[in-house]
Amino acid sequence: MSLLTIDQMQINFRNKPIVENVNITARKGEWFTLIGESGSGKSITASAIGGLLPKEMWIAAGHIQFDNKDMTHLSKKEFQNLRGKEISYVFQDYQSSFTPFIKIGKQMDEMIQAHSSLTKNERKEIAFQALEDVQLPAKRVYNSYPFQLSGGQLQRASIAMAIMLNPKLLIADEPTTALDSMTAAHVLEVIANIKEKINCAILFITHDLRLARKYSDTVAVMKKGEIVETGTKTNVIHHPRHPYTKQLLSAAPTLPNKMHEVIT
Numbered sequence: 001m002s003l004l005t006i007d008q009m010q011i012n013f014r015n016k017p018i019v020e021n022v023n024i025t026a027r028k029g030e031w032f033t034l035i036g037e038s039g040s041g042k043s044i045t046a047s048a049i050g051g052l053l054p055k056e057m058w059i060a061a062g063h064i065q066f067d068n069k070d071m072t073h074l075s076k077k078e079f080q081n082l083r084g085k086e087i088s089y090v091f092q093d094y095q096s097s098f099t100p101f102i103k104i105g106k107q108m109d110e111m112i113q114a115h116s117s118l119t120k121n122e123r124k125e126i127a128f129q130a131l132e133d134v135q136l137p138a139k140r141v142y143n144s145y146p147f148q149l150s151g152g153q154l155q156r157a158s159i160a161m162a163i164m165l166n167p168k169l170l171i172a173d174e175p176t177t178a179l180d181s182m183t184a185a186h187v188l189e190v191i192a193n194i195k196e197k198i199n200c201a202i203l204f205i206t207h208d209l210r211l212a213r214k215y216s217d218t219v220a221v222m223k224k225g226e227i228v229e230t231g232t233k234t235n236v237i238h239h240p241r242h243p244y245t246k247q248l249l250s251a252a253p254t255l256p257n258k259m260h261e262v263i264t
């Protein structure tokens with residue numbers, strides 16, 4: 001059964017369409033990768049799902065359905081209630097997931113508190129569990145300030161915060177782009193493990209085809225605001241139909257042997 005259905009969505013910026021005719025269907029527990037070059041509309045598509053469209057952009061046509069709910073025109077408050085709980089985001093810019101001078105544990109605690117009526121001990125238990133799930137030393141990270149962690153650790157902490165309330169959908173928008181390739185591979189593996197554990201769907205956004213290879217179930221290719229090809233990973237990567245997909249594939253750099261083992 002479909003968890004997320006985007007049907008013929010058009011997003012306008014001022015009066016011009018910036019994303020058009022977008023159709024996406026993702027099942028519970030599916031890893032759906034949206035790939036395309038910079039500026040093709042991947043992030044805008046992803047932001048529309050959780051009500052995070054930038055100013056002066058709106059859904060001008062089509063529908064978004066999530067978990068049997070029409071999400072197309074929810075209020076700000078309704079989106080706030082969903083984000084962090086039912087739908088979570090992880091971004092490329094992990095620094096901005098946290099306020100700099102507040103300890104990570106406190107920020108996690110506030111997020112849990114905003115979405116539940118659990119006791120302090122119960123909240124702490126959830127935060128610790130999530131930090132362990134992303135393979136971080138829970139106690140230390142809980143008591144750390146964001147600047148006391150490395151980039152890879154901070155990105156994993158932001159994943160912990162995103163998944164601690166067991167969302168049904170995790171939207172990972174270029175989560176590894178700012179990381180070196182070994183750290184990136186580790187972050188991807190962490191996301192894959194989380195997906196197995198909580199059975200959430202992943203909407204993974206990347207411009208790097210190599211990152212789509214290992215974990216994706218379905219791959220959609222976006223170009224200039226439209227999806228030009230969607231299919232199983234095997235079909236899209238090994239038997240691409242659209243000339244743009246073929247071009248993306250031939251442009252993808254090959255990996256050094258060691259990295260190849262890690263991410264393919």
Ligand SMILES: Nc1ncnc2c1ncn2[C@@H]1O[C@H](COP(=O)(O)OP(=O)(O)OP(=O)(O)O)[C@@H](O)[C@H]1O
Nearest residue numbers: 013018036037038039040041042043044045054207
């Ligand atoms: N806040 C904004 N205001 C106006 N236009 C924007 C804004 N954000 C993005 N755009 C435009 O919308 C289009 C799609 O951008 P989007 O960020 O979705 O692309 P993308 O495929 O995610 O690219 P990247 O891989 O570089 O993040 C681009 O033309 C971009 O310039």
